[in-house]
Amino acid sequence: MKVKEAAESLQRVRELPSLRGVVLDLLGSLNDPQADVESVSAKVALDQAITAKLLRLANSPFFGLSRQITSVNDAAAIVGLRSLRNIAVAAALVDAFDPQRCPAFALRPFWRHAIGVALAAEAMAPLCELEAATAFSAGLLHDIGRLALALALPETYSELLQWQQEQDLPLLEAEQSRLGLTHCEAGAQLAEQWLLPPQLIRCIALHHQTELREPDLLVDLIHLADNLCHALDLGGDPGDAVPVFSLAGWQRLGLSNAQLLAVCKQTETRHESLCQALAIC
DSSP: OHHHHHHHHHHHHHTSOOOOHHHHHHHHGGGOTTOOHHHHHHHHHTOHHHHHHHHHHHTSTTTOOSSOOOSHHHHHHHHHHHHHHHHHHHHHHHTSSOGGGOTTSOHHHHHHHHHHHHHHHHHHGGGGTOOHHHHHHHHHHTTHHHHHHHHHSHHHHHHHHHHHHHHTOOHHHHHHHHHSSOHHHHHHHHHHHTTOOHHHHHHHHHTTOSSOSSOOHHHHHHHHHHHHHHHHTTTOOTTOOOOOOOHHHHHHHTOOHHHHHHHHHHHHHHHHHHHHHTTOO
């Protein structure tokens, strides 16, 4: 029975509409060595909604710039390619999904947590000799399967979330019991449909696994960033719980306690201003 339920759930996920073309182009450019500020700026400028949020963020306390930014090109010249792409993707994703589809799914805590994980992953990446822009995108998208299930199966997922709270179960256990699959599997399916880079798909699929068959530092990084942000309660969800933590993954990353404390402080400092600029308050 669970096999049939899982197949039906995945089919509903496959039927979800794709992201706007500019967002997929920006995510795809993570693997493009030819991508530059000019080409990315041109893509962003084609989407008025993304441009508006980007300019609001560029003029927010998040960057603390001394002069008014009035164009995508100005923003790109000051914040750089990495920040431009990350901000544009975050702005587009926050607006891409209808919160009314599944009222029981708390969209505000979801995005506040995702932004926190993205910032924590971005801060830790250079310490682990990983690419910060990819880490930010992986952190932002790591739980996209939760959103996919809420949109594809709104009534079923609402009932699941209620049952999870009543039974005081971990989310993964509740999803596996009721749907026959987890948000990690659903998210990986959606990411494959969007033709996202393989490293992002792996992070989405494996970020809750405490033991990896093939160790992957980016997956370890997102796993740790996710746990840190749950512990810091950046989502502001009263029912939030810290998932099972992989000590082996932390050891592979080679981060000290002092470095983790610095990452937590930096993430908390930047988190609220980014959420406010993206209207996730």
